[in-house]
Amino acid sequence: MSELSIQNVESTHPVAAAEEAHDDHGHMSHEAQHNNMKLAFWLYLASEVVIFATMIATFIVFRLNNAEVVKAVHEEVSVILVTINTFILLSSSWAMVMGLREIQRDNPRGLVRWIGLTALLGAVFVGLQYVEYQELAHIGIALYNQGNIFDGFGMRFYAPTAFHGAHVIVGVLWALYVMRQGQRGAYSSKNYTGVEVFGLYWHFVDVVWIILFTMLYLV
């Protein structure tokens, strides 16, 4: 992928930018490496979009064809717990971006604190999701229901939410790694690609939850 195509929107003339992308020895500049890593990660996120969107589309089609099943679930299940969980994930996204802000200001200790909060909130989210699953199981919503009022709902619900939960678990582990690297002084105001790429992942997980929350729990 040419450097030309991934310049920032405010960047200078593309030809000049391309010439600056390599030093005298042909090595890629720091900015080119930074942009290439972000490009690679955005391509990965595009693949994730397809996976999650397929699951959400499956639920939407089920919802349209089985409105009475979803209505029965809404009548049985309170949205209080999942609303709290949504706020927790939104808060973790805010903490993440505040951590990035701190390292951009050359404050590694601030970064570690905010990313620590991000990891903590992510862990709480997973814990509360486990509690929610237990409640749903108690009501009788299983992965495979047949012959009861929740017929067909479980698989369409658990697949996207559990897959998302797995992403949160990976994100928490990644946050701990970023914290560790931050404590070791691996990041600074001139070197925070690792933090920014983790942020892209975490915010994407947040975006997915925003859609899941509305489509699975509210609509």
Add this chain to the structure above:
Amino acid sequence: MTEHEMTHSAPHAHDHHDDSAVVFGRKLPMPIYTAVYIALAIMTITEVLLFELPRGGLTIPAMIIIAIIKAGLVVWFYMHLNKDSRLFAIILLVPTVLVIVCTLFLMLVPVGY
């Protein structure tokens, strides 16, 4: 993340210091990230209120529009698409639009077909 990645410089270190929020020409006493967080919280509460209230014909479209706006705010500000290359936005939009079109097609398929 590799050692190589950790030792290179990021390009925007100079342009992140003034990140205060400006709404309708007025500068808010908080970073843009915090303003976005508050907006997300308000919209989430609105969605839940819509869910709890008796449903009208516009309830579901309203909730979906709010969710799209929330997702857009996160992508635009938290994932920095407002500053980054347009290519990243295209990479995100292509699969999203493709899946929406496929879903609309699936919605037209009769039950039991």
